[in-house]
Amino acid sequence: MTKISDSTVKRLSMYYRSLLEFEKRGYKIISSKDLAKTEELTPAQVRKDLSFFGNFGTRGLGYPVEELKERIAKILGLTRSWNVALVGVGNVGSALVSYKEFQKQGFNMKLLFDNDQRKINKSHKGIPVHDVTFLSKKLKENKIEMVILAVPAHAAQKVADLVVASGVKSILNFAPVQIKVPKDVVVRSVNMAMELEYLSFCQVNKGFLQSS
Amino acid sequence: MTKISDSTVKRLSMYYRSLLEFEKRGYKIISSKDLAKTEELTPAQVRKDLSFFGNFGTRGLGYPVEELKERIAKILGLTRSWNVALVGVGNVGSALVSYKEFQKQGFNMKLLFDNDQRKINKSHKGIPVHDVTFLSKKLKENKIEMVILAVPAHAAQKVADLVVASGVKSILNFAPVQIKVPKDVVVRSVNMAMELEYLSFCQVNKGFLQSS
DNA sequence: AATTGTGAAATTGTTCACAGCA
């Protein structure tokens, strides 16, 4: 069984977004070259990525936009919806609750958690905020499949452990720490400070960097 | 001149954070093994990454925590401060303005921009919000070196073009589109929906994925 | 004895180049 690298998965997400755009503009067929251009990749890269999952194109012609879009949606798990909970209704958490892209793609924010009594048992943008003490119970009851962590760094690991103990296998972590989980659990981390550090590195070390 | 890969830069950020933690706990010396453990890497990886920038350790002993931390800070450009502006004071933008990590590391949010008259010429969390019409002028006047884009997808490229035209060489993009810039400008993109899609992919394709 | 620093080997990821097909 071929293993898929995470750069391939990332690019699938990009292709999916491109395809939505091409579809909106009325394209019926596109070539790997077209797809590559919008994402600044090589056509070979596009074809190789897609080839891991099947033969979606027609030689001499290209790929049917709508069908390819559907196929990628299926591969990425976007043809179903997911029950998502978020822990930490602070600045970042709050922004994520309102983030339209999530809803659009079937990620349904079902529950919020916080440890601040002023927030607990109120509704935040239409979603109930629960006491993090009841995290495990609520996650199970509501069949939550993904948890977004938007808690302070010092609390992240502790909350992650609770989340894992509740049987959730997917965590999206916004706390600026590396969190540890058993290997059947997948964690993705978004560290915004790290991204700025990358930019700062590039300015300080102009021309000293690979690619761009 | 050895070129540095962007995974190496990312790991330097991680080492930096680890070192702050080790320092706080009173460690004076650490080994590549110690550093590797907290970030779930191999000791060889740590040594190789550091070796690109010099010989920071002592054979038989390890690395001096404080000095290594300072050296990495220098490499990442964290020993100076940066003038940062943010465009798009919506949900995401607003959260970023309050994001403590930025200030901590010398990224000073100097200016905000929006195109909503209700927000313009007011102060948002102590920072003035300007009309995006005056973007170019204000960026130059205030010697802004990095711009954070937190605008809707459809506006991102247009704003990016303005930013580039104002001479800014670093952009951190939160809009869910790929933006195009000349090659002397560095863009980093944070696409939160893409991260959830990755998690969804992993659930749908259990065990079909490399590493984790 | 312990740990760094680093060439060499192994692995992983990308691009090439062309056969195969519409």
Add this chain to the structure above:
DNA sequence: TGCTGTGAACAATTTCACAATT
């Protein structure tokens, strides 16, 4: 003819293994 699909070549990255050093 044009474009996909893919094995083979190539490039980049990671890991190994060991000499060098304290």
